[in-house]
Amino acid sequence: MEAYIKHISCYLPTGSLSNDEIATRFPEWDSEKIIQKIGVKSRNISDENQFTSDMATEAINKLCLEYKIDKASIDYLLVCTQTPDYYLPATACIVQNKAGLSTHCAAIDINQGCSGYIYGLSIAKGLVVANIAKNVILVTAEMYSKHIHPLDKGNLSIFGDAACATLISGEGSFRIGEFSLGSDGSGAENLIVKNGGMKGNKIADNDVPNDNYLYMNGPAIFNFTAKAVPELIDSTFQKNSENLDSINQFIFHQANTFMLEYLRKKITIPKEKFLIDMENYGNTVSSTIPIVLKNQIDSNSAQDKILLAGFGVGYSWGAVVIYKQ
Template identity: 30%
Template sequence: MSINTVANRQYAAITGIGGYVPQSKRTNYDLEKVCDTSDEWIVKRTGIKERRILEHDLATSDMAVKAIQDLALQYNKNLSDVDALLVATSTPDMPMPATANIIAEKLGLRNVWAFDMNAACSGFLYALDMAASLVETGRYKNVLVVGADNISRYVNIYDRSTNILFGDGAGVVWLEPSQEGGIMDAYLTSNGGGREFLTIEAGGSLYPIEANAIETESRYLRQDGKTVFKHAVQSMSDACTKVLHRNNLQIADVNWLVPHQANQRIIDAVGRSLNIPEGRALSNIEYLGNTIAATIPLCIWQNIKQINTGDLIMLTAFGAGFSWGASLLRWMI
């Protein structure tokens, strides 16, 4: 095993992780009551049995706050030490201000650099890479990276192509400087070629929300499942392979693969494409569904007991845009 290293390099290491999922559940049996589907059909095609749904009087920021508070409690972190807060989300509380600003206010953070990033389901990896760069430069020492989405608000409950997949949740990691290891490498990219295949059209400057638009299909998440499936498997596999090759690694050197939790069939297909040993691709999609930018931190958070200090972890994601990529990190907790 070999990893390209630089003498005296400062890494950004994950030193804490937290998560939050709403209490309310939407099961496959609930969906059987509103559309032509069945528990057997959903499980066979997605691996999902239920997903969490946020209460109507709460928003994305509320889940993020709960996740951050969970991290602070579990890892004895002082939130007053936070220098920067990056929030990956496609479902901000409102168009402005940034949800990161709202989270900062709710947590009582003052003079913190806080902003949102939208790269859909790839958002957490994009935000993690940017946060790592902030730490590596030495300008910031304690950075929170949140992945949070209240995507159920944008799902048409009667649309079988989307209602079976998506749920709500938030995950967060704390980054600090380390000389020992942390975020080792990342390859992230997008091409804009997937706009028509995975989209929420209404709500922006092109199709602003107006009284008549609120009742139209344009306000809901729409996707072409077959096209997304094909591109997701190929893109995530290619991104992981690229990161492995430029770090002189084989897939056998990786302790854990943490793919975006879009669909269990996609997770399995990426694992087969990479030829990763059985049991080394982590998953938690069965009871949470696809939580967009929250899937990767939530997956690590819920599987934390399997991960050991020093483990090499490959993260990979694919989302609307299309956007995709992979990150390689050494687990330092």
């Protein structure tokens, strides 16, 4: 039995943060510098009273409306997030209720970030192939904006908020191939929020950067990525009996354009095969890959063989080839 990506829908919150707004706060960090270093012009930002369960529910509702999906047919819900509403209960259980899914629908959280879409697809495929579930919705929902201190101009420039809902089933638009996955927790402290919980993470007056907020060691993350990703791509080629020439498109986690261009050149991927689509979204963590894939599908630009690769926080990494049907 095979598993397929059947449909994808994405939800972007209505709030936004432009480069001009960031430059107004930080005059030394002008708009053109942000474009050159990161490749982002604007990013969607959730409002103060909007949380991950809200965005996830919006994405599911949009998916079901857009593709006329009967919610009663969904029998497994995976919510991939590193910005849960609470430490407990699972955000997935809250979303099951908010979205009006059946009480016969299983619901679990996956605490995974930049590789989360790939990890989520691997779990969803396993559920379908093992006949544990017939229709799995994988939601990737992140609001890193609530993890970022207002004085952290670097991370403010990088990250945006978004949620995507992907339906995985026994039939669909893209067959899910074989996975290559890995992790190395020795790098955990290089991208971390030591304290947290979205609904308890309120910014106090005269607050200064501390362990309640996102810390990222950019150079360490870059060095990890430069080493791990080329090896990941080679492993994924082997597991799917593919190569650089046979893959039509590459969709990597949209970390920032500098890193993406570095990886593209190091792996020698032709520019026309390598998709970068983050200018209007920023780095939306686990939602970057489905946003790019959704845009390709909607524009009829998705090709026959697409390699998806995620990497980052954890450290963790994963890749898979999907095949257009």
